[in-house]
Amino acid sequence: MTESTSQVRSNPAAKGAARGVASAVPAALVARLAKGVTASGGATAETIAPLTGEPLATLPLSSEEDVQRAFDQARRAQPAWAALPVRHRAGVLLRFHDLLLKRQDEVLDLIQAETGKARLHAFEEVMAVASAARHYGRAARSYLRDRRRGGAVPGLTSAVEARRPKGVVGQISPWNYPLELSVGDALPALVAGNAVVNKPDTQTALTALWARELFVEAGLPPQAWQIVLGDGPVVGPQIVERADYVAFTGSTRTGRDVARRAAERLVGASLELGGKNAMLVLADADLDRAAAGAVRACFSSAGQLCISVERLYVHRSVADDFLARFAEKTAALRLGGGLAYGADMGSLVSARQLETVTRHVEQAVKAGATVLAGGRARPDLGPLFHEPTILDGVTPEMAVCAEETFGPVVSVYRFDTEDEAVAAANDTPYGLNSSVWTKDTARGRKVAARLRTGTVNVNEAYAAAYGSVASPMGGMGDSGLGRRHGAEGILRYTEAQTIAVQRLLPIGPSMGLDDRKFAELFTTGLKAMKAFRLK
Structure with missing residues (x-):
């Protein structure tokens, strides 16, 4: 492999602290949380701490009978939960919000232990969930209230649009953001009056189990949120076959299967899937600000973020200057583990992710790409570390050009005109997130409007749009269907019902x-x- 011009440094203190990751999650805590899994067959699975490779937890797995039992229990609990006033259900979300912020260190430890991400990136999950809990806790009554609509005959017909819960929502959530992508989808479903059966990824199930426990402490009936565990190809279809609505976050390939199964049953589904997100640096961008933004855009959670940037388009007139700044900031990142603040980037979550990252980088370099920063795995820090990597000279035949890497790797491309940049950014089947950098925000909005992505951030990587929880977030094209956040994020979990009253004369x-x-x-x-x- 070609030597990087900039080698990323490690954080020795964080490396030493990583050795105690598994011991920071006591066996008593694991045993307590494991009781929240609906499972009775005796089968188990072992998870590991990605930062060190040491065993982390042994968790029970759910059989098909357990999945059915989870849905039965949820269905029994749901009518009483839905019968409560919206303000009561919303109060549970607001109490959960307070408990989450008060006890965040507990869940930050769990998130880091299960995913290997840096603590700052784990805190992003806390921020996102607290924001969504506050929003739906305050706004649910407005979203769900009955609305008067125009009747068929003015003066004789009155019509009201009401919102009714779907029933039991099946949620399948991935490993990369275990708090946000389990709780974040459960919040609006629960406050809308549904029960939830959730299948988190087993590797990161402790985080979801902790959150459910906190929700129960906040006042949620325990049976209203069920958690089942097992292999995705086995347990996932069982959830889709029983749910009244399905919320899925994961790969595009699996999302297509979920959509087919849901369609066969005529139940709705929302799908947040893959992405090959682009960042555009225009000629008038603040280059220091854009370079710092690119670091966040590309390397947060070691690039294991659905809305992170993997394609970077830079105007040719500023490309060399920008890339020098970007490479310097990337090389300055501190890699390391440990359950504390201080590292700028942690590790990948699994050997599979590391293999994909390594393969994409090595293939690109062998085919002629240049490594501007990073470029290699770092087993000296832990089994799954890889340096944040910038690749220049990437061409279409390289896998890293079009395939989702889902790791700390970004490819750089130069452009001469905005039309060229927009066309290149849109030249992908995906359409999840994008980013535009310019000193002229009006110009930035105009460019943003031309990009085929569900969210676009101007002078920010991803947090501005994702953190605006009153606005919808989701993907176009192969990046999925439906939206989380905002009105659509809660109304997707409801059925619209029109009640019309006719007076005096028939129609x-x-x-x-x-x-x-x-x-x-x-x-x-x-x-x-x-x-x-x-x-």
Whole structure:
């Protein structure tokens, strides 16, 4: 492999602290949390601490009978939960919000132990979940309230749109953001009056189990949120076959299967899937700010973030200057573990992720790409560490060009015009997130409007759009269906019901009118409603 021009440094203190990762998650805590799994068959799975490779937890696995039992229990609990006033359910979210912030160190330890990410990136999950809990705790009554709608015949017909819970929502959440992508989807589902059966990834199940325990402490009936564990290809279809609605976050390939299974049952599904997200640095960008933003965009959670950037487009006139700053900031990142603040980037979560990252980098370099920073695994720090890597000279035949790497690797491309940059950024089947950097925010908004992604950040990597929890977040194209956050994020978990009341006269021939006279009368009425601009 070609030597990097900039080698990323490690954090010796964080490396030493990593040795005690598993011991920071006591066996008593694991045993207590494991009781929250709906499982009875005796089968178990062992998880590891990615920072060190040492065993972390042994957790029970759910059989098909256990999954059915979880849904049965959830269905029994759901009507009573839905019958409570919205303000009562919202109060549970607000109490959960307070408990989460008060006891965040507990879950930060769990997130780091299970994923290997840096503590700052674990805290991003706490921020995201607390923000969503506060938002839906305050806004749920407005989202779910009955709304008067125009009736068929003004003065004679009144109509109300009501929102009813789906019933039992099946949620399948991944390993990369175990708090945000389990709790973040559960919050609106629960406050809308649903029960939830959640299958988190087994590797990161302790985090979800901890959050459920905290929710129960905040006032949620224990049976209203069930957690089952098992292999995704086995347990996942069992959830889709039983749920009244499915919320899935994961790969595009698996998402297509979930969509097919849900469609066969005529139940709804929301899918947040893969991405090959782009960042555009325009000629007038603040280069220091953009370089710092690129570090966050590309290397947060070691690039294991659905909305992180893997393609970087830079205007040719500023490319060399920008890349020098970006490479310098990347090389200055401190790699390390340990359950404390201080490291700028942690490790990958699994050998599979490390293999993909290593393969993409090595293939690209062998085919002629240049490593501007990073470029190699770091087994001296831990079994799954890889340096944050910048690749220049990437061409279409390289796997890293179009395939999702889902690791700390970004490819750099130069452009001459905005049209060229927009076309290149949109030249992907994915459409999840993108980022535009310019000193002219009006110009940034215009460029953003041309990008085919569900969220676009101007002068920020991803947090501005994702953190705006009153606004929808999701993907276009192969990046999925539906949205989390905002109105759509909660209304997806409801059924719309129209209740219309007719007064005095029926909508049909009456009072001696025959069919022809009725049709003539209503024709006159329809013309009048248009003339008077009635909706």
